[in-house]
Amino acid sequence: MNTDSNQNAREDSLVLLLAGGSAKRFGSDKRREIIDSEKMLIEKTISQYLNIGIEVLVCLSSRGGDDSLEEHLREQSVECLRCRRANEGIGGTLAESAAAIGDVSKLVIALADMPALLPRTILTLLEHADSEHIVYPVYGARRGHPVVFGGRFLPLIKLLSGDRGASKLLEQNAAQCVAVEVNDPGVLLDVDTPEDLRKLRGLLQARSS
Template sequence: MSAGVLLLAAGKGHRFGSDKRLALCGGRPMLQVVTEQIRRAQLPLLVCLKPDDNLCEQLLNGLGVEYCYCPEARHGIGHTLAQGIGRTPGWEATLIALADMPWISSDTWREIADASGAERIVAPVHAGQRGHPVAFGKHFYPQLEGLSGDEGAREVLRRNQAALHLVSSDDPGVLRDVDRPKDLA
């Protein structure tokens, strides 16, 4: 099974007040922390950036991480996701990841990838709540490529509940994201 990670890092982050992807988390930029966790899991990674995202581009170049620009990112996460899925290099499944979730462990990334399949949707569950990342098999790529605006993958998930496979996780990081600077404390 060939699975990879599509890291969505093209959002605006209005509530944070500055570029949260570059905010320090444990002394390193949050985007770096997330990419390092994914790479520790030994998974292929493609990061989606907004156009002219020079600081994040420099950071990713320094880390040797592959990225792509999503020209329509300003229109919402649906556009970014659709464009990113269209650029994945033939993976059987893609873990959709959010750049503001630095506490997901490398073991969790690996567990979700290992449970994925071409016709499955896989998500972790911690303390009774579904979390991230969510893996979509290639069977669902056409639906993901049809997303637009602020419509994220949740709608694809809703339409395909029968394909959803939940993986029990002891990782609280699957539920924790960063919306405001205080969330990094």
């Protein structure tokens, strides 16, 4: 990838980082788990996008327990949105977040517990994206995250509700979906359990060595 194409891919893109869940399966606040270099899991995830020049909006819940996390992230100049509908699930969070932003050509919907993406994976997805399509990564024949929605789908995202998220939009708009094969297991590795966290640390350690 050359510099010009990377720059063009990032233009008019915004990451909605979904971080308002209660992490019931993990048993504690997984967002604050230390991953590497004293970074919390959520910080590591955010840095994946900021390091390649993509704007990030972190979608937190309106619960009081997220107050200190918001303060910590804002101290690092990370923009946050407190979502009153986060208790509904991912669909409610997405709808409220999409309604709060302006028009964008490419909206990257990302999960806060997925900090093992390779930079080239994110850039490749954005290079395949435009305002008219939905782009997602595939690794080992499995669909992963993040998913890039063209701007034309913003009105539909604003209508979402419940805990299913945007998966039904992919089903309803299959003809506009673009699957991109990537050599990156990080697109499948979200941290739902302590065992997932162990796998994540193992993958990051293997890459660093």
